[in-house]
Structures are given as C-alpha cells and as structure tokens.
Amino acid sequence: MHQYDVLVVGGGFGGAFAARRLEHLxxxxxxxxxxxxxxxxxxxxxLLPEAASGTLExxxxxxxxxxxxxxxxxxxxxxxxxxxxxxxxxxxDLNGHSHEIAFRALILSPGSRPTTRSIPGLAxxxxxxxxxxxxxxxxxxxLRQLEAADATDDLELRRQLLSFTFIGxxxxxVEALAELESLTRxxxxxxxxxxxxxxxxxxxxxxxxxxxxxxxxxxxxxAERALRKKGxxxxxxxxxxxxxxxxxxxxxxxxxxxxSGTIVWTAGQRPNELARESGxxxxxxxxxxxxxxxxxxxxxxxxxxxxxxxxxxxxGTGRPCPPTAQHALRQGIVAxxxxxxxxxxGDATPFRYRNRGLAVTLGRNQGVAQVKRLTFTGPLAWFMGxxxxxxxxxxxxxxxxxxxxxxxxxxxxxxxxxxxxxxxPTPLPPPEG
Ligand SMILES: Cc1cc2nc3c(=O)[nH]c(=O)nc-3n(C[C@H](O)[C@H](O)[C@H](O)COP(=O)(O)OP(=O)(O)OC[C@H]3O[C@@H](n4cnc5c(N)ncnc54)[C@H](O)[C@@H]3O)c2cc1C
Numbered sequence: 110m111h112q113y114d115v116l117v118v119g120g121g122f123g124g125a126f127a128a129r130r131l132e133h134l135x136x137x138x139x140x141x142x143x144x145x146x147x148x149x150x151x152x153x154x155x156l157l158p159e160a161a162s163g164t165l166e167x168x169x170x171x172x173x174x175x176x177x178x179x180x181x182x183x184x185x186x187x188x189x190x191x192x193x194x195x196x197x198x199x200x201x202d203l204n205g206h207s208h209e210i211a212f213r214a215l216i217l218s219p220g221s222r223p224t225t226r227s228i229p230g231l232a233x234x235x236x237x238x239x240x241x242x243x244x245x246x247x248x249x250x251x252l253r254q255l256e257a258a259d260a261t262d263d264l265e266l267r268r269q270l271l272s273f274t275f276i277g278x279x280x281x282x283v284e285a286l287a288e289l290e291s292l293t294r295x296x297x298x299x300x301x302x303x304x305x306x307x308x309x310x311x312x313x314x315x316x317x318x319x320x321x322x323x324x325x326x327x328x329x330x331x332a333e334r335a336l337r338k339k340g341x342x343x344x345x346x347x348x349x350x351x352x353x354x355x356x357x358x359x360x361x362x363x364x365x366x367x368x369s370g371t372i373v374w375t376a377g378q379r380p381n382e383l384a385r386e387s388g389x390x391x392x393x394x395x396x397x398x399x400x401x402x403x404x405x406x407x408x409x410x411x412x413x414x415x416x417x418x419x420x421x422x423x424x425g426t427g428r429p430c431p432p433t434a435q436h437a438l439r440q441g442i443v444a445x446x447x448x449x450x451x452x453x454x455g456d457a458t459p460f461r462y463r464n465r466g467l468a469v470t471l472g473r474n475q476g477v478a479q480v481k482r483l484t485f486t487g488p489l490a491w492f493m494g495x496x497x498x499x500x501x502x503x504x505x506x507x508x509x510x511x512x513x514x515x516x517x518x519x520x521x522x523x524x525x526x527x528x529x530x531x532x533x534p535t536p537l538p539p540p541e542g
Contacts, residue, residue, distance in 0.1 A: 120146025
C-alpha cells in the first residue's frame with residue numbers, strides 16, 4: 110500500500126493544474142501528491158485541430174507531465190476503482206501491475222469520453238476526434254485519401270475518397286473540419302495538379318438549427334456563411350441515419366445517400382464513468398455535483414472538477430459551468446487551494462471564474478470570437494483565438510515552439526508527407542535458409 114496526502118485522478122486541464130498548484134502550496138513541506146493519468150502528457154486540446162492539419166507539430170500540442178510537475182509523483186496508468194469513503198484507490202500501470210493507494214484527500218478530474226448513438230455502421234466506419242492519436246491518424250488518413258484519389262482515373266472512386274463527413278457542429282467538429290479542409294485545399298493546389306477542389310466534398314451535419322452552441326447567434330451565422338463560402342455543405346436540423354458500408358444517409362430525404370471515405374463523429378461527450386462506478390452520486394448527465402468550493406457532498410476532502418463535474422456557474426446562469434478548458438484549469442487551481450486548506454495550509458476559496466469569451470478558428474486566417482458582449486470575426490478573431498491559447502499554454506519553451514510553428518506556417522506551405530506507418534514498426538522478414 111502506497112500512502113499519499115493527495116490523489117489527483119486525471120492529467121488534463123483540471124488535474125494537471127491542480128497538481129501544479131499543490132506543488133506551489135506545499136513547497137518546502139512534506140506532503141506527498143500522486144497524479145494518475147492514462148498518458149504521460151497533458152493534451153492542450155484547443156490546439157488539437159491545428160495538430161491535425163499540420164500547422165503545428167503534434168508534439169507541441171502536449172506538455173509532458175513529468176516536466177510540468179517536477180515535485181509530484183506521476184503514475185501513467187488507469188485508476189480502476191475508488192473507495193472514496195475508505196480513502197483507497199486501485200490503479201493499474203503500463204505493466205498491468207496493480208497499485209493499492211491510500212490517500213487523505215482526493216481531486217477527481219477524469220474528463221469526458223466520446224459517446225455515440227445507435228446509428229447503423231457508425232461504429233465500423235466513423236472515428237472520433239478527442240486524442241492526439243485521433244489527430245495524427247486523421248491527418249495521415251486525409252493525406253492518404255489524396256494520394257489514393259490522385260492514383261485513380263475512376264471518377265466515382267475519386268469522389269468517394271475525397272468525401273469527408275463530420276457529424277456534430279460543436280467547437281471541435283467545426284474547427285477540425287475547417288483546419289483539415291484548409292490542409293487538403295493547400296495540398297491540392299501545390300502538390301496534386303490532377304485533382305481539383307471541386308473533386309472534394311466536405312459535409313457537416315448538425316442536429317440543432319445552428320452551429321457552435323453557446324456562441325452569440327450572429328457569430329454562429331457568420332461561421333455558417335464562412336464555411337458555406339468555402340464550399341462546405343452544411344446540413345442543420347439534420348441527423349445521420351446510417352453509415353452502413355461507408356454510405357452516409359441523412360434524415361433530410363432531399364439529400365441522396367453518398368459514399369464517404371472519411372466519417373468523423375464529434376457529436377457527443379459524456380463524463381467519465383469512474384465517479385459513477387465508484388458509487389458517487391451523479392446528475393442526469395453523469396456529472397458529479399459539487400458546491401461552490403468544488404466539494405462533493407457527503408464525503409470529506411473529496412473534490413470534483415472539469416468536464417466530469419457539475420460546478421455551479423458563478424456567472425449566475427443557473428446551470429453548471431460549460432465543459433471548457435478555461436473552466437477546468439481554474440477549477441483545478443481552486444480545488445488545490447481547498448485541498449491544501451483541508452490539510453491545514455491556507456484558506457478555502459469558492460470558485461468565482463466567469464467565462465471571459467470564446468474563440469473558434471475556421472481554417473487559415475478565419476475565425477469568430479466573443480469577449481463578453483463584443484463580437485469579432487475574420488482574421489482579427491482568428492488572431493485573438495491564437496493569442497488567447499498561447500497565453501493559456503504553460504511554459505516559455507512550449508510557447509516558443511508553438512510560435513515558431515505558427516511563424517513557419519505563415520511563410521511556408523504545410524508538409525504533405527503521409528506518415529501513416531508511424532507507430533507500426535516494420536516486421537522483420539522470416540529467417541533465411
Ligand atoms: C478537439 C477539442 C478541442 C477543444 N477546444 C477547446 C478550446 O478551444 N477551448 C476550451 O476552453 N476547451 C476546449 N476543449 C474542451 C477541453 O479540452 C475540456 O473542457 C478540458 O480538457 C476538460 O478538462 P478535464 O481535466 O476535465 O479533462 P481532460 O483534459 O480531458 O483530462 C482528463 C484526464 O483524465 C485522465 N483519465 C481519465 N480516466 C482516467 C482513469 N480512470 N485513471 C486515470 N486517469 C484517467 C485522462 O488520461 C486525462 O489525463 C476542447 C476539447 C476537444 C476534444
């Protein structure tokens with residue numbers, strides 16, 4: 110049994126910033142903090158669409174946890190069970206070995222997972238867009254589709270290879286589609302003279318009647334117009350009813366079913382199941398309700414934050430805070446303050462952060478942004494979004510890498526090498542003789 114003062118579950122925006130703050134609060138003292146996360150890095154998800162389009166080196170969209178948290182014990186693995194009242198947890202490491210952990214206080218920030226609906230063919234033919242592996246795979250896949258389309262004179266096959274369907278018009282779906290569309294357009298112009306932009310079909314399907322929920326309606330409409338101007342087909346108030354055999358059928362009967370070589374699902378997230386499976390009370394959406402101090406009711410020194418928690422919104426909306434990085438990060442800091450206070454260091458503080466704004470990129474030099482009631486569009490909004498993400502990015506070294514990638518992408522075209530073989534070593538041939 111390993112004994113810790115604080116167990117932090119999750120190394121994303123909530124967990125990583127909570128542990129970082131604890132390092133500061135416990136500096137020069139003896140408290141021991143353990144952070145368990147499935148990867149040894151923290152994914153800076155706002156930059157994921159740019160990592161997918163190759164504007165950014167994927168490695169520059171992550172922060173190594175051991176570098177970010179030099180005084181925290183980091184265990185790469187999975188917390189498989191939690192006994193919150195008994196202050197015990199079990200985690201399994203990359204060797205498959207089980208670790209028994211005892212703790213005095215707990216910060217839960219295991220985030221959310223993609224959730225799907227029962228649409229025929231979806232599980233077989235669609236991919237998600239949530240992890241760094243998803244972004245790298247999607248980039249290589251899109252470039253592979255260009256190569257395959259270039260190699261064939263069969264126009265029907267070419268059209269299928271160059272049909273890209275995104276299901277879900279939220280922030281990640283819109284940004285990923287816009288970035289990848291820019292990538293293919295640039296690549297075609299420069300490297301595939303046989304292919305024409307009109308050979309491509311980019312389709313965005315959204316069940317609601319507008320894109321980008323939560324954004325000022327003028328900005329949603331602007332985003333819709335900007336995407337349509339690029340030739341992207343938008344189907345609002347529409348659902349995908351089948352993806353069987355890679356053929357997409359929409360609920361809108363006026364759109365004929367079509368074969369799509371790429372289908373990306375970004376239409377739903379649900380909180381990680383760990384809290385519910387551990388017997389904690391969850392709301393109808395699976396989030397752990399907490400009070401303004403981020404405390405879970407009925408269990409001492411237990412805090413829940415991030416996408417998996419229902420935190421009362423200090424903006425007075427009467428709803429929980431939206432699931433964003435900017436909220437999770439600040440909740441991490443407040444949870445750390447309150448854990449430290451519970452262990453006798455400093456005072457507890459309530460979560461007071463109000464949403465400052467939102468920014469969405471719509472491909473190269475295009476975007477929309479909202480700061481309180483002010484709205485911005487076009488290159489200025491794109492620049493504001495980038496600047497904000499850069500400010501949020503921790504560490505000068507990481508910031509510099511991102512700025513250097515952005516600067517290079519201003520002056521030089523994107524790399525179109527298709528590295529789909531990465532991560533799969535070439536098997537050795539059988540022995541000779
Ligand atoms: C493509 C994309 C783009 C986004 N863009 C933006 C944006 O521009 N602006 C913005 O504000 N928000 C954005 N978000 C939302 C933002 O990423 C989330 O709101 C934020 O990451 C939530 O933080 P979290 O700590 O709750 O979860 P996460 O950051 O998802 O971290 C969860 C952590 O828990 C770990 N974990 C899960 N289960 C276990 C377990 N059983 N044991 C151990 N560890 C576990 C995971 O490995 C991970 O480290 C985006 C999200 C995506 C997917």
